[in-house]
Amino acid sequence: MALATPIEEPRTSFxxxxxxxxxxxxxxxxxxxxxSILRSPQRxxxxxxxxxxxxxxxxxxxxxxxxxxxxxxPLKGGIRYHPELSLDDVRALAMxxxxxxxxxxxxxxGAKGGxxxxxxxxxxxxxxxxxxxxxxxxSILIGPERDVPAPDVNTNPQIMAWIMDTISMHQGYTVPAxxxxxxxxxxxxxxxxxxxxxGLVAVLTQAASQLDLELSRLRIAxxxxxxxxxxxxxxxxxxxxxxxxxxxSRGGVYNPHGLDPVAxxxxxxxxxxxxxxxxxxxxxxxxxxELDCDVLVPAALGDVITAANAPRVRARIVAExxxxxxxxxxxxxxxxxxxxxxxxxLANAGGVTVSYFEWVQGLQEFFWSEQEVNAxxxxxxxxxxxxxxxVAHERGVHMRTAAYLLxxxxxxxxxxxxGIYP
Ligand code: GLU
Numbered sequence: 200m201a202l203a204t205p206i207e208e209p210r211t212s213f214x215x216x217x218x219x220x221x222x223x224x225x226x227x228x229x230x231x232x233x234x235s236i237l238r239s240p241q242r243x244x245x246x247x248x249x250x251x252x253x254x255x256x257x258x259x260x261x262x263x264x265x266x267x268x269x270x271x272x273p274l275k276g277g278i279r280y281h282p283e284l285s286l287d288d289v290r291a292l293a294m295x296x297x298x299x300x301x302x303x304x305x306x307x308x309g310a311k312g313g314x315x316x317x318x319x320x321x322x323x324x325x326x327x328x329x330x331x332x333x334x335x336x337x338s339i340l341i342g343p344e345r346d347v348p349a350p351d352v353n354t355n356p357q358i359m360a361w362i363m364d365t366i367s368m369h370q371g372y373t374v375p376a377x378x379x380x381x382x383x384x385x386x387x388x389x390x391x392x393x394x395x396x397x398g399l400v401a402v403l404t405q406a407a408s409q410l411d412l413e414l415s416r417l418r419i420a421x422x423x424x425x426x427x428x429x430x431x432x433x434x435x436x437x438x439x440x441x442x443x444x445x446x447x448s449r450g451g452v453y454n455p456h457g458l459d460p461v462a463x464x465x466x467x468x469x470x471x472x473x474x475x476x477x478x479x480x481x482x483x484x485x486x487x488x489e490l491d492c493d494v495l496v497p498a499a500l501g502d503v504i505t506a507a508n509a510p511r512v513r514a515r516i517v518a519e520x521x522x523x524x525x526x527x528x529x530x531x532x533x534x535x536x537x538x539x540x541x542x543x544x545l546a547n548a549g550g551v552t553v554s555y556f557e558w559v560q561g562l563q564e565f566f567w568s569e570q571e572v573n574a575x576x577x578x579x580x581x582x583x584x585x586x587x588x589x590v591a592h593e594r595g596v597h598m599r600t601a602a603y604l605l606x607x608x609x610x611x612x613x614x615x616x617x618g619i620y621p
Pocket of ligand 1: 275276277278279347348349350351352379409546547551552554592
């Protein structure tokens with residue numbers, strides 16, 4: 200492998216995840232054995248499985264479940280449906296889940312899964328059959344004490360309900376804690392649906408106050424209008440901020456005087472996209488990254504802020520709702536130009552935090568009010584933000600590296616305390 204230079208970009212998301220890890224491992228002076236343990240996933244499952252399509256044909260799909268590290272507890276992480284998903288992406292996403300759970304101090308290791316599929320090409324019945332068969336294929340790995348899936352890109356509470364039902368049918372009794380992000384009527388948690396966004400807003404609020412910025416005066420650009428992006432836009436607007444741009448996979452819309460996220464959500468419900476919303480100028484996803492705004496929220500896919508466009512990012516704060524939106528080279532550029540990056544493993548950890556609350560509630564069969572969920576979420580996010588900020592100041596590093604220092608240390612300590620079996 201070629202030697203890294205500061206501006207050389209790793210080529211795959213897993214190479215990026217490993218680069219981020221290496222930076223922290225070097226600063227922690229991690230012993231070589233520990234470093235090798237944490238640098239690669241512990242288990243990887245690839246499944247090729249048939250699904251009957253509505254017209255009677257059979258199509259074989261490929262899916263994955265990767266378990267990165269089990270040292271701190273059962274595994275946790277979402278399931279993503281995407282046509283370009285690769286095993287390498289899932290490895291990166293699983294590793295990021297390990298660090299995310301460690302930053303927030305949740306008693307979990309990191310995992311991730313997914314199916315290579317464009318769900319927009321399938322009917323609801325086909326997605327249900329695909330989900331039930333995929334759940335069966337990965338049932339050899341998942342379980343309430345073993346590995347607990349959740350929603351991610353292109354998956355949702357209904358899909359979690361089908362996974363829960365499928366595993367419960369195999370068991371012969373209901374197993375609510377097998378997944379999180381379920382609908383509330385079958386054991387989901389209050390507040391889970393908007394938890395990723397609420398957690399991000401909590402972290403952004405703390406960051407803004409550190410920079411003496413008033414949330415209500417900020418102009419926000421949000422890339423992606425799924426669960427995270429749409430709720431971030433809605434919650435920030437409710438706090439008085441101005442949403443100047445939003446987008447989805449087909450493109451975006453910009454209005455320097457502010458957009459109404461609720462009206463845009465309604466528009467998307469009718470036309471399937473935000474990109475043709477009439478009350479603004481049409482822009483591309485690439486334009487959105489470089490817009491004149493105060494806060495940029497990448498809330499879609501990875502690798503969107505790179506060495507190529509980072510010098511043109513004008514936002515004062517980048518708050519990462521997506522996983523892996525910024526490459527290591529872009530991180531350095533943003534840091535040098537004074538942009539504060541709130542890294543994914545901190546900024547979007549609200550989702551898995553309320554997943555943890557849902558899992559605890561499911562195991563105890565004792566349910567909390569939305570107010571209690573939100574208060575506990577604020578507590579966890581506030582604590583994580585200040586712990587990361589402290590490390591950033593102490594070590595003179597940016598927030599991503601600080602978050603990694605905290606997380607990698609915690610996981611390395613857990614591995615060391617448990618010892619190497621046998
Ligand atoms: N998919 C979300 C994430 O990337 C949530 C994972 C979970 O709740 O387990 O953090």
